Amino acid sequence: MMISNIRRKIRAELELPRDQRRFGTGWLAGTGGLAAAVAALALTVCLQFPDLLTTPELQRLTMAGWFRIVIMVLLIHAFACAILSMVLRPNRTLAITTLAVVLIASILGALHLRTDAVATSGIFLGLDFFILNLIFLGFIFIPLERLVPQHPDQTVFRTEWREDLFYYLVSSMMVQVLSFLTLAPSGFILAKADLSATRNFLGNLPLIVQIILIMILTDFVQYWLHRAFHRVPALWRFHAVHHSAQTMDWLAGARMHFLEVIILRAVTATPMFVAGFSETALQAYILIVYVYSSILHSNIRVEPKWLSGILATPRFHHWHHGVEREAIDVNFAIHFPLFDRIFGTHHLPDGKWPSGYGIEGHPVPKGYWRQFLYAFGRG
Numbered sequence: 001m002m003i004s005n006i007r008r009k010i011r012a013e014l015e016l017p018r019d020q021r022r023f024g025t026g027w028l029a030g031t032g033g034l035a036a037a038v039a040a041l042a043l044t045v046c047l048q049f050p051d052l053l054t055t056p057e058l059q060r061l062t063m064a065g066w067f068r069i070v071i072m073v074l075l076i077h078a079f080a081c082a083i084l085s086m087v088l089r090p091n092r093t094l095a096i097t098t099l100a101v102v103l104i105a106s107i108l109g110a111l112h113l114r115t116d117a118v119a120t121s122g123i124f125l126g127l128d129f130f131i132l133n134l135i136f137l138g139f140i141f142i143p144l145e146r147l148v149p150q151h152p153d154q155t156v157f158r159t160e161w162r163e164d165l166f167y168y169l170v171s172s173m174m175v176q177v178l179s180f181l182t183l184a185p186s187g188f189i190l191a192k193a194d195l196s197a198t199r200n201f202l203g204n205l206p207l208i209v210q211i212i213l214i215m216i217l218t219d220f221v222q223y224w225l226h227r228a229f230h231r232v233p234a235l236w237r238f239h240a241v242h243h244s245a246q247t248m249d250w251l252a253g254a255r256m257h258f259l260e261v262i263i264l265r266a267v268t269a270t271p272m273f274v275a276g277f278s279e280t281a282l283q284a285y286i287l288i289v290y291v292y293s294s295i296l297h298s299n300i301r302v303e304p305k306w307l308s309g310i311l312a313t314p315r316f317h318h319w320h321h322g323v324e325r326e327a328i329d330v331n332f333a334i335h336f337p338l339f340d341r342i343f344g345t346h347h348l349p350d351g352k353w354p355s356g357y358g359i360e361g362h363p364v365p366k367g368y369w370r371q372f373l374y375a376f377g378r379g
Contacts, residue, residue, distance in 0.1 A: 009093045010034075014157040021155075026085040030094030031156075033081025035138075037101035039131055040074035043067075044109045046128045053127040055175060062128050071109065078102050130172030137294050141250035150301040150314070150353060151247075158247045160255075166368050168254035171261060178265055185266070186273050199276025210281035215288070218268040219335040223343070225267055226332040229260070238375040244364035246357050248318055253293035257375050292335065297321075301353075308348065312337055319347055322354030 014031060021027035046053045046062060054062050061067060082098035089095065142156060171178075202210065229239035241257045272282055296317035303313045312335055320331040330347035333339045340346035365374055 006097070010097055011162075013091060013093050015155070015159075018153065018155060024088065026088030027094075029081040030085035030089060030098065033078045033085060033098040034094055034101070036074045036081065037078035037098045037105065039135055040071050040078065041101050041105040041108070042127060042131045043071050043074075044105050046131070047071075048108060051124065053125050055124060055126045055129050058128050058132065061132075068109075071105075075102050075105060075109075125173045126175035127173060129175050130169055133172060133290065134168065137250060137291070141294055141298055141300075145249060145299045148302050149299050150318075151299055154247060154249065154299055156249075158249065160245060160247055161251065163366070163368060163371075164245070164251045164255050167256065168251065170258065170368070171254060171256070174258070178261065185270055189274050195274065195276065202276040203278050207278070207281055207284070210277050211284050211288070214272050214277055214281060214285045215335050218272065218285070219333055220339060221267050221271075222264070222334050223332050223339045225264070226334075227329075227345075230329055230332075237377060240359060240364050241371045241375055243321060243359050244362070244371065245321070246362065248297050248299055248314075248321060248357055250294040250298040253297040257372065259375065289334075296334075309337070311335060315353060316348055318354055318357070319349075321357045323356040323358050323360060324354060327354055 013027075016027065021031075043062070047068075050059060050063065078098050079102050082095045082102070085098070086092050086095040145154075145156075202213075205213070229235045238257045238260045242255055242260070245252045245255050269282060269286070272285070273279075292312075296312055296314055298314050300314050303315050307313060308316060312331075312333055316331055316337060319327050321327070326347065326349075330345050331337070331340055332345055337346060337348075364371055
């Protein structure tokens with residue numbers, strides 16, 4: 001009961017109306033400090049259990065000595081913000097919570113932390129991947145959405161932020177499962193077919209050429225798969241989860257049913273790996289997809305006109321999520337609007353944005369697990 005009450009108070013503070021969290025009220029210091037403290041605590045936990053919580057690709061980074069300095073800086077920043085918020089703000093919920101998290105992280109960090117190399121096989125969860133991605137993208141998009149927002153009244157902690165953050169956590173923590181499901185079929189296919197000539201040709205192309213080719217090929221495949229998710233009722237129930245978001249920002253792109261993520265990986269990353277594109281090119285493509293998805297869903301109004309004819313932009317993709325009738329079944333491409341132009345699904349009225357987002361009638365329930373079951377016809 002006490003924990004539930006604390007959570008309720010923290011949520012109420014984070015979701016305050018804009019006029020109650022303006023500069024000078026201590027709200028910015030409180031939220032910034034809490035975010036830094038939670039990030040430091042999570043990274044400290046990663047260093048306590050690197051075999052389980054860190055991804056092999058990031059272990060060289062997280063196990064470096066200077067990385068502990070980064071965690072210390074986060075803790076000092078969180079502590080200073082908590083003190084400032086306590087001075088400026090009568091409601092000290094955020095400040096006290098931040099100080100408590102800093103204390104826990106400091107005690108945990110005082111224990112022995114692993115500095116040696118750890119196993120790169122077995123079962124692991126990508127908590128470090130989640131935290132570092134969240135910090136990286138948050139530093140980029142939160143300021144941009146405050147400086148040039150399409151919807152100025154929309155806040156960082158909008159109504160659905162907790163659901164979308166949990167979706168981001170699940171997809172990040174399951175990064176090993178996704179990698180396995182991407183690579184496992186590849187070995188079977190390569191054992192059955194001789195693709196050495198194609199693999200040698202594609203694998204020896206310049207890296208930038210490989211990345212561009214991967215983006216074009218996967219976008220063509222995703223275009224038709226995306227249309228199938230909208231047209232086939234059984235598939236639509238899964239994709240409807242993504243479209244259930246009623247507000248759009250950089251975090252909304254994370255709202256995607258886990259099975260849909262697996263299907264997308266199966267028809268994009270797996271064929272590209274089998275075809276012979278280098279691992280570096282595929283990793284660069286996956287990084288681009290992560291960042292680009294945040295861009296497309298972001299609450300940013302900036303859109304150079306020359307760019308919108310070449311690449312998908314936030315306004316282009318927002319029309320795909322629009323709730324009005326003219327937004328139904330349009331703009332399926334993820335990267336290149338050319339595919340929508342060729343196949344007759346392009347819709348980008350000059351200077352106009354959708355009036356709202358979601359699905360007519362909003363049939364998808366709230367909450368991660370209810371949405372997970374809804375896709376199977378149980379919600």
